[in-house]
Amino acid sequence: xxxxxxxxxxxxxxxxxxxxxxxxxxxxxxxxxxxxxxxxxxxxxxxxxxxxxxxxxxxxxxxxxxxxxxxxxxxxxxxxxxxxxxxxxxxxxxxxxxxxxxxxxxxxxxxxxxxxxxxxxxxxxxxxxxxxxxxxxxxxxxxxxxxxxxxxxxxxx
Numbered sequence: 001x002x003x004x005x006x007x008x009x010x011x012x013x014x015x016x017x018x019x020x021x022x023x024x025x026x027x028x029x030x031x032x033x034x035x036x037x038x039x040x041x042x043x044x045x046x047x048x049x050x051x052x053x054x055x056x057x058x059x060x061x062x063x064x065x066x067x068x069x070x071x072x073x074x075x076x077x078x079x080x081x082x083x084x085x086x087x088x089x090x091x092x093x094x095x096x097x098x099x100x101x102x103x104x105x106x107x108x109x110x111x112x113x114x115x116x117x118x119x120x121x122x123x124x125x126x127x128x129x130x131x132x133x134x135x136x137x138x139x140x141x142x143x144x145x146x147x148x149x150x151x152x153x154x155x156x157x
Contacts, residue, residue, distance in 0.1 A: 047139070047143040047146065048080065049143060050077055053072075054072070055072040055073075055074075073100075074097075074098050075097060075098075084129055088126055095117075097136070112148060112152075114140065116140075117133055118134045118136065121136075
Protein backbone atom coordinates (compact mmCIF):
# COMPACT_ATOMS: atom_id res chain seq x y z
CA UNK A 1 0.00 0.00 0.00
CA UNK A 2 1.37 3.39 -0.92
CA UNK A 3 1.74 5.98 0.36
CA UNK A 4 1.92 5.07 4.03
CA UNK A 5 1.43 8.68 5.00
CA UNK A 6 -1.60 10.61 3.91
CA UNK A 7 0.07 13.98 4.35
CA UNK A 8 -2.95 15.71 2.92
CA UNK A 9 -5.02 14.58 5.88
CA UNK A 10 -2.40 15.47 8.45
CA UNK A 11 -1.07 18.71 6.96
CA UNK A 12 -2.47 21.66 5.08
CA UNK A 13 -3.28 20.50 1.58
CA UNK A 14 -2.61 23.61 -0.49
CA UNK A 15 1.12 23.55 -1.14
CA UNK A 16 1.33 26.90 -2.92
CA UNK A 17 -0.58 28.69 -0.16
CA UNK A 18 1.59 27.06 2.53
CA UNK A 19 4.79 28.11 0.79
CA UNK A 20 3.50 31.64 0.35
CA UNK A 21 2.62 31.91 4.06
CA UNK A 22 6.02 30.58 5.09
CA UNK A 23 8.07 32.65 2.69
CA UNK A 24 6.07 35.86 2.40
CA UNK A 25 3.96 35.90 5.52
CA UNK A 26 0.27 36.69 5.67
CA UNK A 27 -0.92 39.93 4.13
CA UNK A 28 -2.67 42.39 6.37
CA UNK A 29 -1.08 40.86 9.46
CA UNK A 30 0.96 43.28 11.51
CA UNK A 31 1.54 41.67 14.90
CA UNK A 32 2.91 38.35 16.09
CA UNK A 33 -0.46 37.41 17.61
CA UNK A 34 -2.28 38.14 14.33
CA UNK A 35 0.29 36.11 12.37
CA UNK A 36 -0.03 33.12 14.71
CA UNK A 37 -3.84 33.22 14.51
CA UNK A 38 -3.88 33.56 10.72
CA UNK A 39 -1.29 30.84 10.03
CA UNK A 40 -3.05 28.47 12.40
CA UNK A 41 -6.48 29.17 10.93
CA UNK A 42 -5.55 29.05 7.25
CA UNK A 43 -2.58 26.77 6.86
CA UNK A 44 -1.84 24.33 9.67
CA UNK A 45 -3.21 20.77 9.51
CA UNK A 46 -4.19 18.47 12.37
CA UNK A 47 -0.57 17.45 12.91
CA UNK A 48 0.60 21.01 13.38
CA UNK A 49 2.41 20.92 10.02
CA UNK A 50 1.84 22.51 6.63
CA UNK A 51 2.61 20.69 3.38
CA UNK A 52 5.04 22.74 1.28
CA UNK A 53 5.86 20.29 -1.48
CA UNK A 54 5.61 16.73 -2.70
CA UNK A 55 8.31 15.71 -5.16
CA UNK A 56 7.45 12.55 -7.07
CA UNK A 57 10.79 10.80 -7.59
CA UNK A 58 8.99 7.66 -8.75
CA UNK A 59 7.85 9.36 -11.93
CA UNK A 60 11.30 10.16 -13.25
CA UNK A 61 13.06 7.11 -11.75
CA UNK A 62 10.96 4.88 -14.01
CA UNK A 63 12.83 6.32 -17.01
CA UNK A 64 15.96 4.68 -15.55
CA UNK A 65 14.29 1.32 -14.91
CA UNK A 66 13.63 1.92 -11.21
CA UNK A 67 9.97 1.07 -10.76
CA UNK A 68 9.24 2.10 -7.17
CA UNK A 69 6.91 4.78 -6.04
CA UNK A 70 8.98 7.32 -4.10
CA UNK A 71 7.86 10.73 -2.87
CA UNK A 72 9.86 13.37 -1.04
CA UNK A 73 7.60 15.40 1.25
CA UNK A 74 8.60 18.82 2.57
CA UNK A 75 6.57 20.04 5.53
CA UNK A 76 6.87 22.48 8.37
CA UNK A 77 5.29 25.29 10.27
CA UNK A 78 6.71 28.81 10.65
CA UNK A 79 5.38 28.87 14.20
CA UNK A 80 7.55 25.86 15.03
CA UNK A 81 10.50 27.15 12.97
CA UNK A 82 10.63 30.44 14.84
CA UNK A 83 11.03 28.60 18.16
CA UNK A 84 14.43 27.47 16.86
CA UNK A 85 15.46 30.32 14.57
CA UNK A 86 15.11 32.86 17.38
CA UNK A 87 17.99 31.01 19.13
CA UNK A 88 20.15 30.50 16.02
CA UNK A 89 19.32 31.92 12.59
CA UNK A 90 21.14 29.02 10.89
CA UNK A 91 18.40 26.67 12.11
CA UNK A 92 16.47 28.00 9.11
CA UNK A 93 18.62 25.80 6.89
CA UNK A 94 16.77 22.73 8.21
CA UNK A 95 13.26 24.10 8.52
CA UNK A 96 11.02 22.95 6.95
CA UNK A 97 11.75 19.23 7.39
CA UNK A 98 11.60 16.40 4.88
CA UNK A 99 10.36 12.82 4.65
CA UNK A 100 11.08 10.25 1.95
CA UNK A 101 8.26 7.78 1.42
CA UNK A 102 9.35 4.77 -0.65
CA UNK A 103 7.43 1.68 -1.70
CA UNK A 104 9.12 -1.65 -0.89
CA UNK A 105 10.64 -3.37 -3.91
CA UNK A 106 7.96 -6.07 -3.76
CA UNK A 107 5.21 -3.41 -3.57
CA UNK A 108 3.89 -4.80 -0.26
CA UNK A 109 4.75 -2.00 2.07
CA UNK A 110 6.31 1.38 2.49
CA UNK A 111 9.36 2.87 4.21
CA UNK A 112 9.29 6.34 5.69
CA UNK A 113 12.73 7.83 6.16
CA UNK A 114 13.65 11.12 7.79
CA UNK A 115 16.52 12.65 9.68
CA UNK A 116 15.79 13.64 13.25
CA UNK A 117 15.74 17.46 12.95
CA UNK A 118 17.70 18.13 16.15
CA UNK A 119 20.65 16.16 14.77
CA UNK A 120 20.98 18.76 11.99
CA UNK A 121 19.78 21.95 13.66
CA UNK A 122 21.94 22.05 16.79
CA UNK A 123 25.49 22.61 15.52
CA UNK A 124 26.95 24.03 18.74
CA UNK A 125 25.90 23.78 22.37
CA UNK A 126 22.79 25.93 22.68
CA UNK A 127 20.31 24.67 25.28
CA UNK A 128 17.27 26.73 24.22
CA UNK A 129 17.82 25.73 20.59
CA UNK A 130 18.26 22.06 21.56
CA UNK A 131 14.99 22.10 23.54
CA UNK A 132 13.11 23.65 20.60
CA UNK A 133 14.68 21.24 18.07
CA UNK A 134 13.92 18.22 20.25
CA UNK A 135 10.30 19.39 20.50
CA UNK A 136 10.24 19.34 16.68
CA UNK A 137 11.68 15.79 16.79
CA UNK A 138 8.73 14.74 18.94
CA UNK A 139 6.16 16.45 16.70
CA UNK A 140 7.59 14.90 13.53
CA UNK A 141 7.73 11.43 15.10
CA UNK A 142 4.10 11.89 16.24
CA UNK A 143 3.07 12.77 12.67
CA UNK A 144 4.78 9.67 11.26
CA UNK A 145 3.31 7.50 14.02
CA UNK A 146 -0.21 8.85 13.47
CA UNK A 147 -0.02 8.58 9.71
CA UNK A 148 1.53 5.10 9.53
CA UNK A 149 0.17 3.43 12.65
CA UNK A 150 3.76 2.48 13.55
CA UNK A 151 5.16 3.91 16.79
CA UNK A 152 8.45 5.53 15.76
CA UNK A 153 8.81 7.49 18.96
CA UNK A 154 10.77 4.68 20.64
CA UNK A 155 12.92 3.86 17.59
CA UNK A 156 13.74 7.39 16.49
CA UNK A 157 17.19 7.75 17.99
